Amino acid sequence: MKIKTMAEVSSEDIHVEILFWVGCAGSFDARAQRVTKAFSKLLQKAGISFAILGNEEMCSGDPARRAGNEFIFQMLALQNINTLNMYGVKKIVTACPHCFNTLKNEYPELGGNYEVVHHTQFLQELLNSGKLKVQGGAFKGKKITYHDSCYLGRINNEYEAPRSLLNALDVDLSEMKRSKANGLCCGAGGAQMFKEDEAGNKKINIERAEDVINTGAQIVSANCPFCITMLTDGMKAKDKEDNVMIMDISEMILQDIQ
Amino acid sequence: MQQLIFILISGTVGFIAFRQYKKVFDNIKLGQSEDISDRKFVRWKNVLLVAFGQKKMFKNWIPAIFHLFIYTAFLFTQVELIEILIDGIFGVHRFFSSFLGSFYTVVISTIEILSFFALIATFVFLYRRNLLKVPRLVKSELNGWPKLDANLILLGELFLVTGIFTMNGADVVLQSIDPMHYPATGSLAMSSMLGPLIFDSFEVQNLMLIERIGWWLHLSVVLGFIVYLPVSKHLHIFLAFPNVYFSKLGPRGKMENMPAIMNEVKSMLGLESETINDSNEEMPEFGANDVFGLSWKNILNAYTCTECGRCSAVCPANVTGKKLSPRKIMMDIRDRAEEVGRNISSGNMKYAKTKDNSAIKHLTGSNYDDGKTLFDYISRAEIHACTTCNACVEACPVMIDPLEPILKLRRYEILTESAGPADWVPMFTAMENSGCVWQIPEEREKWRTEM
Incomplete structure (x- = not known):
């Protein structure tokens, strides 16, 4: 089933419930694209009518703003808001916690008011309402740990939705010593993703990879494309890329359902 | 007696x-x-x-x-x-x-x-x-x-x-x-x-x-x-x-908006009727390079800090050996505020912005210039190391926000000085040119054809 853009659905006069905000990583990064596709399939399976902005979508502006470049942030944000308002978007779901935070908390003051949910929250809704049903087979009893992204967890106080999904999959959840409000950043936030680390004695993603390895989990589940990149690089640096898989929770759910 | x-x-x-x-x-x-x-x-x-x-x-x-x-x-x-x-x-x-x-x-x-x-x-x-x-x-x-x-x-x-x-x-x-x-x-x-x-x-x-x-x-x-x-x-x-x-009540993830820039970009994009355009006005300073650019609340934060270091103990940059320490940021702000305060109350005119201007009668924050800034206390490497993860904000028992001044310093560096980490230049360019953090020749929606 083809995924439609807002431009297409509005020209065909179709009403959609949800805008799926894909984000730069979800659109272009090969690893994050897999998450985008997995989540899209879940939306289709649940019978959710949704569309994307496609080529009309721009970066939310989060890294520009946090780097200090308010001009570029405003340029991107105001154009996005203009587009979203033009299509009369009401509810947005995104698989990127940085986009999620900026759209939810920073766009309103610029004139963009939407109900914004993170994809783990949306998947929780779908499971609770029975629109999606997990089998609980693929990951049952597997030792899995969960990495809280800063922008979903500590910054937006959502610790339970992703964990409830893991519980639904019947995994053996083994928490890292730093989790929830005390979770350690993967090292990508604040536009760090786009620059080399400052001088220090260790990379942050390696520090976090060690937290993961210490749990003895076979899989670390994440909810953010940048965390996934950072953790993957961290595992490579520790020579553990074959021992520990890094998966977005939506990928796990899709694998369970299929 | x-x-x-x-x-x-x-x-x-x-x-x-x-x-x-x-x-x-x-x-x-x-x-x-x-x-x-x-x-x-x-x-x-x-x-x-x-x-x-x-x-x-x-x-x-x-x-x-x-x-x-x-x-x-x-x-x-x-x-x-x-x-x-x-x-x-x-x-x-x-x-x-x-x-x-x-x-x-x-x-x-x-x-x-x-x-x-x-x-x-x-x-x-x-x-x-x-x-x-x-x-x-x-x-x-x-x-x-x-x-x-x-x-x-x-x-x-x-x-x-x-x-x-x-x-x-x-x-x-x-x-x-x-x-x-x-x-x-x-x-x-x-x-x-x-x-x-x-x-x-x-x-x-x-x-x-x-x-x-x-x-x-x-x-x-x-x-x-x-x-x-x-x-x-x-x-x-x-x-x-x-x-x-006085601590922040709104969403943690919301950075302070800059209405001056918002309005300028709005009129640039033709989104709103032209606002009053003071083209002959001096380019304003954005962000903060000194205590004068911070808010009084940031300085109150600094005076409240009891240097317990719970913030730095959880800071991902600090625990991996980078120079950034949120506690040091707060200590530096206080030290700088004290230095400025001391100099102002000394009344010594060598700290006046325009030294030969006899119009200045009293030293105040607005005519003060000692040739130093907060950047003499806080190095660039420190503010560049922050991941904005909010662990420091979460950790502080008395609700100090070390992140806000760090971001204000970043804003000054980028917006007022047009400086900052060289690595960020390609990112800014890509965002400006193609609305994406990376400069990529492909179409944004291409992935949907590969489903």
């Missing part, structure tokens, strides 16, 4: 203290105005839970319990302090005992028990700092004065408690010898046991002297603390309350 000395000393201390606290207040006001008058109910609730209730301290049980001992002892000792004030001014002895009766025994006993626990806590804290060397308490930014400051406070605490027990212990023995001048306090929790044990064989004159020494010791440590606090990290015992009250 004692009365006169008491009034003289207390008056002098009060006067000095007033001037010092006024300076702190003036230095906080060097920052920009920021209206924080909304949601009073939630703010008072925070004060009750976080400041009075120590809620955020209890994320870490061991230091929280020992800190609670000292904190509650401090709160209750205020009763005794009021009595000392009354006794000192009117030349009476244990003023409250006469009309509080047996309740007085309860009050003083409570203070004694709490003081005993505070004494234990003080030793534990001295041990943690100097022998156990808890990592966050021995980091490099504490070398020198901050370390001495911390130990001085703990030593003061020892003297304070010693004063209380000396005064009460001698008093208890004197009550049995001279009940006319030393009214019965009832059986005190600690002193009724310790007093006779230590002081029983002492001469009356010596006992009276010892009681006075205890009383004056207690008083002088308290007065000493009052004038010492404004130059010490220990100022948090007062400022924690207003600091919690």
Whole structure:
């Protein structure tokens, strides 16, 4: 089933419930694209009518703003808001916690008011309402740990939705010593993703990879494309890329359902 | 005679203290105005839970319990302090005992028990700092004065408690010898046991002297603390309350908007009717490179910081050996505010922005220029290392936000200086040209054709 853009659905006069905000990583990064596709399939399976902005979508502006470049942030944000308002978007779901935070908390003051949910929250809704049903087979009893992204967890106080999904999959959840409000950043936030680390004695993603390895989990589940990149690089640096898989929770759910 | 000395000393201390606290207040006001008058109910609730209730301290049980001992002892000792004030001014002895009766025994006993626990806590804290060397308490930014400051406070605490027990212990023995001048306090929790044990064989004159020494010791440590606090990290015992009250209530992930830039971009994009365009106006400064560009709340944060280092202990940059330490950011802001405040009150015109301009009569924050900025305290490598993860914000027991000033410094660097990490230039360019963080030739929606 083809995924439609807002431009297409509005020209065909179709009403959609949800805008799926894909984000730069979800659109272009090969690893994050897999998450985008997995989540899209879940939306289709649940019978959710949704569309994307496609080529009309721009970066939310989060890294520009946090780097200090308010001009570029405003340029991107105001154009996005203009587009979203033009299509009369009401509810947005995104698989990127940085986009999620900026759209939810920073766009309103610029004139963009939407109900914004993170994809783990949306998947929780779908499971609770029975629109999606997990089998609980693929990951049952597997030792899995969960990495809280800063922008979903500590910054937006959502610790339970992703964990409830893991519980639904019947995994053996083994928490890292730093989790929830005390979770350690993967090292990508604040536009760090786009620059080399400052001088220090260790990379942050390696520090976090060690937290993961210490749990003895076979899989670390994440909810953010940048965390996934950072953790993957961290595992490579520790020579553990074959021992520990890094998966977005939506990928796990899709694998369970299929 | 004692009365006169008491009034003289207390008056002098009060006067000095007033001037010092006024300076702190003036230095906080060097920052920009920021209206924080909304949601009073939630703010008072925070004060009750976080400041009075120590809620955020209890994320870490061991230091929280020992800190609670000292904190509650401090709160209750205020009763005794009021009595000392009354006794000192009117030349009476244990003023409250006469009309509080047996309740007085309860009050003083409570203070004694709490003081005993505070004494234990003080030793534990001295041990943690100097022998156990808890990592966050021995980091490099504490070398020198901050370390001495911390130990001085703990030593003061020892003297304070010693004063209380000396005064009460001698008093208890004197009550049995001279009940006319030393009214019965009832059986005190600690002193009724310790007093006779230590002081029983002492001469009356010596006992009276010892009681006075205890009383004056207690008083002088308290007065000493009052004038010492404004130059010490220990100022948090007062400022924690207003600091919690004024702390950020909105979503943590929302950075402060910059309406000037928003409006300019809006008119640039043709989204709104042209706003008043002051093309001949000087390019304004964005962000902050000094205390003047921060808000008064950021500076209040800095004065509230007691340098416990919980922020730096959880900072991902700091724990991986980068130069950034959120605690040091707060310490630097305070040091800079104090430097500016000192120079301004010196009135020396070498600190005026336009040196040959006779129009400047008084140095103020707006005409001040000493050739230095906050960047002389905080290096670029520090602000560049921040991941904006908010761990420092989460960790602070008194609701300090070290992230906000870091982001204001970044804004200054990028917007006003057009500088910043070279790595970010391609990202900015890509965002400007293609609306994406990477410059990629493909179409944004291409992935949907590969489903």
